[in-house]
Amino acid sequence: MSEKNHLELVADVLVIGGGPAGTWAALTAAEQGVKVVLVDKGYCGTSGATAPSGTSVLYVNPEPNLREQARSAREVLGGNLADYEWGHRVIDRTYENINRLADLGYPFPAVYEGYAYRSQLQGPEYMRLMRKLVKKAGVRILDHSPALELLVDEHGVGGARGIQTQKNKEWKIKAGAVVIASGGCAFLSKALGCNVLTGDGLLLAVESGAELSGMEFSNHYSLALAGSSVTKGRFFSYANFYYGDGTIIEGAGSQRGRSVVAKTLINQPVYARLDRVEEYMKSWMYKAQPNFFTAFHRRGIDPFRDLFPVTLRLEGTVRGTGGIHITDESCGTKVPGLYAAGDAATRELLCGGFTGGGSYNAAWAISSGHWAGEGAAAYSKSLGSHSTKRQLRGASRTVEQTNQVQSHEVVKAVQNEILPLDKNLFKTKEKLNTSLAQLDKVWNSIQQGISGTGHTEYIQHLRARESAAMTATARWMYTTALNREETRGMHKRVDYPELDTTTPLHRLITSGLNDITVRKEYVSQKKVGATR
Amino acid sequence: MIEVISKERCISCNLCVSVCPTNVFDRVKGGGIPVIARVDDCQTCFMCETYCPTDALYVAPEIDELTGVTESELDTRFFGEYRRQVFKHDKA
Numbered sequence: 001m002s003e004k005n006h007l008e009l010v011a012d013v014l015v016i017g018g019g020p021a022g023t024w025a026a027l028t029a030a031e032q033g034v035k036v037v038l039v040d041k042g043y044c045g046t047s048g049a050t051a052p053s054g055t056s057v058l059y060v061n062p063e064p065n066l067r068e069q070a071r072s073a074r075e076v077l078g079g080n081l082a083d084y085e086w087g088h089r090v091i092d093r094t095y096e097n098i099n100r101l102a103d104l105g106y107p108f109p110a111v112y113e114g115y116a117y118r119s120q121l122q123g124p125e126y127m128r129l130m131r132k133l134v135k136k137a138g139v140r141i142l143d144h145s146p147a148l149e150l151l152v153d154e155h156g157v158g159g160a161r162g163i164q165t166q167k168n169k170e171w172k173i174k175a176g177a178v179v180i181a182s183g184g185c186a187f188l189s190k191a192l193g194c195n196v197l198t199g200d201g202l203l204l205a206v207e208s209g210a211e212l213s214g215m216e217f218s219n220h221y222s223l224a225l226a227g228s229s230v231t232k233g234r235f236f237s238y239a240n241f242y243y244g245d246g247t248i249i250e251g252a253g254s255q256r257g258r259s260v261v262a263k264t265l266i267n268q269p270v271y272a273r274l275d276r277v278e279e280y281m282k283s284w285m286y287k288a289q290p291n292f293f294t295a296f297h298r299r300g301i302d303p304f305r306d307l308f309p310v311t312l313r314l315e316g317t318v319r320g321t322g323g324i325h326i327t328d329e330s331c332g333t334k335v336p337g338l339y340a341a342g343d344a345a346t347r348e349l350l351c352g353g354f355t356g357g358g359s360y361n362a363a364w365a366i367s368s369g370h371w372a373g374e375g376a377a378a379y380s381k382s383l384g385s386h387s388t389k390r391q392l393r394g395a396s397r398t399v400e401q402t403n404q405v406q407s408h409e410v411v412k413a414v415q416n417e418i419l420p421l422d423k424n425l426f427k428t429k430e431k432l433n434t435s436l437a438q439l440d441k442v443w444n445s446i447q448q449g450i451s452g453t454g455h456t457e458y459i460q461h462l463r464a465r466e467s468a469a470m471t472a473t474a475r476w477m478y479t480t481a482l483n484r485e486e487t488r489g490m491h492k493r494v495d496y497p498e499l500d501t502t503t504p505l506h507r508l509i510t511s512g513l514n515d516i517t518v519r520k521e522y523v524s525q526k527k528v529g530a531t532r
Numbered sequence: 533m534i535e536v537i538s539k540e541r542c543i544s545c546n547l548c549v550s551v552c553p554t555n556v557f558d559r560v561k562g563g564g565i566p567v568i569a570r571v572d573d574c575q576t577c578f579m580c581e582t583y584c585p586t587d588a589l590y591v592a593p594e595i596d597e598l599t600g601v602t603e604s605e606l607d608t609r610f611f612g613e614y615r616r617q618v619f620k621h622d623k624a
Contacts, residue, residue, distance in 0.1 A: 042553025046579040051553075054618075124582050124618045144555060165555055190595045195575035196553050229576035229595045290617035291578065295593035298610065455570070459555075 007164070007171040009140070010388055011037040012380040013373070014160055014175035016147045016201060018044025019051065020362065021342025022181035023130035024097065024369030025376070029179075030137035032377035037173055038139050039162060041146035041182070041462075042196045045131040048183050049318050049343070050123045050362070052193040053232060054289040058363035059098050059119040060091050067091055074360070078352020079488035079499070081214075081507060081523060086349035089329075093367035101126075104133055120288060121362065123193075145171060146200065148465050149396030150178065150208045156336030157208055158390045163458045170458075176380025176387040177337045179372045180205055180324060184218075184317035184343035185473040187418050188411060191222060191231040191313045192291070198466040199317070199473035201344035205324045206472070207395045210333040211511040213346035213521075215322035215480035216491045217353040218473075219424045221262070221312035222319065223254055225303075226269075228295040231313050234358070235285060235292055235303075239272040242307055246271075259492075262312055262421045271307040314419050319355045320490065321347045322477065325509055330375025331368050337379060339372035341365070348507055353489020397513065398468050400461065401449025405442075407460075408453045410467035413442045418474050428495045432482045439475045446471060447514070472513065480510045483518040533574040534581075534591050537565055538603050538611065541588035548580040548589060556580075571598065578614055587612030 013029040015022045018040035026038045040047050060070045071087035098118050102108050106129055108118045135141060144166040151159040151174070159174040185199030202212060222231035236254035241261055243249060249270065252260040264270050277285070282304070286293060296303045317323055324333055324340035326349065331339050342365040350364050380387060417435040418424055446468050452460030486500035487493050506520040534556060537548075542565040549557040549566050557580070558569040568574075574591075581589040590606055592599045 042555070043551045046551045046577070046583070047553040052577040052579055052582075122618055124579070128619075143550065166549075190575050193553070193575065193577045193579075195573075225593075227596055228593050230593075286617075290614065294578065294614050294617075298593045 009173045011035045011175045013376045015179045017182035019048035020365035021369035025179045025373035026134045026139045028370045028373030029377040034377045036139040039142045039145040043143045049193045051127040053123040055362045056359040058359040078354035081352035083349045090367040094363040097366045149394045151392035152395045157338040158392045176383045177376035179339040181341040186316045186318045189314040191315045192229045199469040203469040210335045211325040213325035214348040215476045216484045217321035218317040218477045220315045220319040220355045226309035226311040232292045238274045238276040240275045242271040272310045274303045331372035339376045341368040341372035399449045404449035405445040407463040407467040414470045479516045536590035538588040541586045551583045582615045
């Protein structure tokens with residue numbers, strides 16, 4: 001690092017990522033009276049999957065049967081891997097924080113008959129407010145400032161190092177604790193808001209010794225108008241699906257009929273039309289999710305009247321479940337000083353092996369962000385004055401070198417294995433092994449040295465890191481998928497199409513960079529729900 | 533992808549340069565309206581359009597190819613339409 005370009009800061013808590021999880025983490029940490037810095041790869045307020053979207057949120061009034069119904073609604077879909085206690089604590093926490101958000105100025109609709117309707121958030125409004133609240137709480141925000149590696153010593157994580165892409169500067173932040181809230185990995189599929197989500201946080205975590213969980217459940221695809229980014233699948237529940245000749249595709253649907261859509265799409269185009277919408281529903285639909293209609297409107301398509309082509313766009317671990325393994329109730333990880341929240345963390349505790357969909361995912365971001373911020377602040381306080389005296393080194397092993405493999409080639413090679421529906425959705429041992437052979441080759445070439453493609457030196461560093469993170473994430477996903485020889489949640493094995501009822505219920509915990517290890521963590525029968 | 537910055541409407545505040553999460557725009561040295569420098573990095577998230585204080589931006593819904601649409605061909609109702617839907621509490 002050259003001295004003149006060096007921004008050096010000391011904080012109690014460093015939050016990496018400025019989406020919902022990161023901003024809740026920063027806000028909660030700052031309210032504990034500690035010094036917080038938040039870095040975002042893009043711009044805190046617009047970055048990530050939530051900001052450009054409308055999202056529902058799991059806001060459930062505190063009535064025991066309503067709460068239990070909400071908790072258990074997706075238990076079977078999730079392959080019974082969700083945790084009873086965590087389900088309830090997420091619903092409790094989300095209720096409290098959403099009420100706070102209303103008090104702090106989010107324009108929820110008025111209260112009707114004693115009930116507040118607070119289960120819908122508009123992403124732009126929500127994230128603009130979160131940025132404002134975070135700043136007001138005294139958090140320093142660095143935009144366009146991706147983290148490239150964590151700083152560690154023998155006691156754990158003590159900060160991070162990165163770059164400021166618009167200022168052409170480098171930064172180094174020492175912190176008592178670090179929260180990774182940098183989102184999941186959608187492999188640059190251009191799903192709405194997801195191109196900043198390249199698995200960077202997962203790589204940071206594993207390099208410092210953390211583990212991952214639920215990586216076999218990382219293959220979520222969303223329905224979208226073909227050629228558009230708007231992956232908001234909710235209204236497709238009102239659609240019928242058609243072949244090119246206008247005949248209906250039997251069994252196709254947005255939920256359970258998703259596989260039929262996927263299988264058809266492998267060989268031919270699929271069309272849809274929102275046939276099952278009554279006139280009176282339309283105004284509500286426009287209000288709930290205006291972005292869904294924007295792409296149609298601009299193309300001159302009336303989705304209620306016209307057949308339109310659809311695609312399934314990969315959202316990977318963003319709506320999938322896999323992420324950094326959480327080891328305690330404060331969203332801590334195996335590594336002291338390192339916390340994880342939102343899509344970067346595993347969502348298995350809340351959702352098991354199924355996608356959380358909007359509402360569960362939004363609730364998870366809020367709750368896990370809150371707990372991670374609180375936990376990181378408490379940990380940092382417990383270190384006292386020692387925290388600034390640590391001798392830290394970088395944990396990254398990405399070797400940058402020109403004339404070696406180029407980042408755009410790496411991206412293409414990884415996408416070839418990860419985006420196709422027939423490889424990632426309908427998995428077999430043979431297909432997984434073939435893909436892993438390719439991905440291992442890519443990973444090995446990165447270890448020889450990678451050169452980023454970009455218009456400045458700093459963007460080149462970033463692209464090199466992103467492509468390494470995507471490669472690593474792809475290898476963790478497929479290696480873990482190979483180790484689950486059954487079909488459960490969103491993990492479909494064509495060669496093992498049934499639930500394995502003989503092996504005790506377990507989650508798969510994945511770690512390692514060059515050599516990947518997958519171990520079983522058995523789920524205690526008492527801790528899963530009563531309805532199984 | 534982002535295709536149009538209206539010369540009529542843009543006030544060169546460069547807010548789009550700051551808020552674009554994928555760093556698509558560049559400021560112009562010495563002032564003037566920003567440029568769409570890296571359209572390939574555009575993820576079609578509509579955030580620049582949403583934040584633009586003068587409704588000067590238009591994001592075409594196509595993610596893979598440019599439509600080539602120009603300011604003069606655009607129906608003026610598209611400018612700011614989406615912002616008004618998502619930021620309901622701003623003044624129009």
